[in-house]
Amino acid sequence: SSSSSSQSGGGGRPPLPLWQRLAVVSVLGGAAAGAWLHLRAQREQERRRRWARELRELALGQGDFQLLDHTGRPRRKADFRGQWVLLYFGFTHCPDVCPDELEKLSRAVELLEADAALPPLQPLFVTVDPERDDVAAVARYVRDFHPRLLGLTGSPEQVRAAGGAYRVYARAGPKDEDGDYIVDHTVVIYLLGPDGLFLDYYGRGKTPAQIADSVRRHMQTYEPLPD
Structure with missing residues (x-):
């Protein structure tokens, strides 16, 4: 019938089961989270390097005696x-x-x-x-x-x-x-x-x-x- 035809997407591939869709979302989400964490770690490392440079330049007592x-x-x-x-x-x-x-x-x-x-x-x-x-x-x-x-x-x-x-x-x-x-x-x-x-x-x-x-x-x- 027309209703069954529309539900099947015109004879196309049936939708993935819910558990598979959740697994895909989980994998994609994990990859995105991993990339975000890696980027954040890089930014934190760069921030610490910049902070160290500024501290060495500006800190009191840098002059030797x-x-x-x-x-x-x-x-x-x-x-x-x-x-x-x-x-x-x-x-x-x-x-x-x-x-x-x-x-x-x-x-x-x-x-x-x-x-x-x-x-x-x-x-x-x-x-x-x-x-x-x-x-x-x-x-x-x-x-x-x-x-x-x-x-x-x-x-x-x-x-x-x-x-x-x-x-x-x-x-x-x-x-x-x-x-x-x-x-x-x-x-x-x-x-x-x-x-x-x-x-x-x-x-x-x-x-x-x-x-x-x-x-x-x-x-x-x-x-x-x-x-």
């Missing part, structure tokens, strides 16, 4: 690659702020050292007062803090270059009748990752426990930058 540690050994920023670093800029004649901050830094390092699952952390002190803070003065100063605190100094030009790499402000005030003076400077503890890049900073309001918690989170979620 050449200084002397408190044993007189030459040190460059590259010497600390592969290590986590907490870095503080200050001066040995600082009456209260620098000792307080270095005590805080030292305590944070101790808290992190108590967790054997975490990688080691190198504490660094860089003077902003090279005129008075020679190697011997820095060596005497760092003895009062964490036993692994490494003090760094150098020529005025070297110290300015090191501070400039981290946007550190430092300006010596007027001298008193004894020739003494205070250096106004940025009061920040910097966190550097194993690739040498600036990751975080901690101002005066942070406690040792808060710094340790933040560093721990960075360590636990750290992923090396792609090449």
Whole structure:
């Protein structure tokens, strides 16, 4: 009849069973999803490469430095690659702020050292007062803090270059009748990752426990930058 003829499509091939149609849709959908996932992975990889390039170009602390540690050994920023670093800029004649901050830094390092699952952390002190803070003065100063605190100094030009790499402000005030003076400077503890890049900073309001918690989170979620 005409009705049966129209249902059969004029004598053409009968429609596929429902299960076969669903299988075809599933295969096509799977292929499309696979292609989409592959494209998304490529885009994510490219995004991470672009992010890595931008971070390397824009991150604080990208400039290398050449200084002397408190044993007189030459040190460059590259010497600390592969290590986590907490870095503080200050001066040995600082009456209260620098000792307080270095005590805080030292305590944070101790808290992190108590967790054997975490990688080691190198504490660094860089003077902003090279005129008075020679190697011997820095060596005497760092003895009062964490036993692994490494003090760094150098020529005025070297110290300015090191501070400039981290946007550190430092300006010596007027001298008193004894020739003494205070250096106004940025009061920040910097966190550097194993690739040498600036990751975080901690101002005066942070406690040792808060710094340790933040560093721990960075360590636990750290992923090396792609090449």
